[in-house]
Amino acid sequence: MTLSPAFPVRALRLGVNIDHVATVRNARGGTHPDPVAAAMAAVAAGADGITAHLREDRRHIRDADLARLRAEIAAPLNMEMAATDEMVAIALDLRPHACCIVPERRAEVTTEGGLDVAGQAAALAPRVRALREAGIRVSLFVDPDPAQIAASAEIGAAVVELHTGAYAEGRVGEYERLRRAAAQADAAGLEVHAGHGLTYGNVGPIAALPQVVELNIGHFLIGQAIFDGLAATIGRMRACMDAARNGAD
């Protein structure tokens, strides 16, 4: 896919989500594999940042993991979290580089949809403000829906992360929605990120969207690392992203 020559080619960052290293660790209740060691290996392999989702039920990442990530990893930390008082307090204490606010449903297997920013603007706005005032970059994880993008800009988010889950599942028309949403968000002054369900096979068209400057990828990378190792897996994902970004895909 070739980028429009009128649009400047922006750098595309890879944030590696290490949640599912913690999922495997927690299966035995011990300390191996260590998500912080995985984060270190990911950065050494070329990750531009680390993403970790502190779910309310602590099913994978735990509070102590975040504290260690903050203390031991030099790369920017993107803390994914629900918009609750508990999570905002943790973030204000931890001071990660960024917080990505996501919807959470206790019974879900994974994040099913985007945040309803338009419907919950009154509750979200003060939390976004508190995080911003602490110097934390606030991102909202939203579906590629014009009303959600507009509301994200209105309540003062710096970033939207477009939920690519429906695209990854092959839903018809979803790529076009993402394409339009990225352009709308960029025009509204929001930085544009994307993620969820991305793999070697589907990352190209998302990496080619010129407004997107960061992809957050986790489940596929950690799963594929079982076969190829984390460094080779991250290296190949980077190559897929770069090829698409530079029009060689």
Ligand SMILES: CC(=O)[C@@H](O)[C@H](O)COP(=O)(O)O
């Ligand atoms: C919001 C998001 O997409 C990530 O947090 C990712 O989903 C992490 O994995 P789980 O959804 O399985 O917790």
Ligand SMILES: NCC(=O)COP(=O)(O)O
């Ligand atoms: N915000 C998306 C993310 O961090 C990773 O999602 P996935 O690649 O684990 O589906």
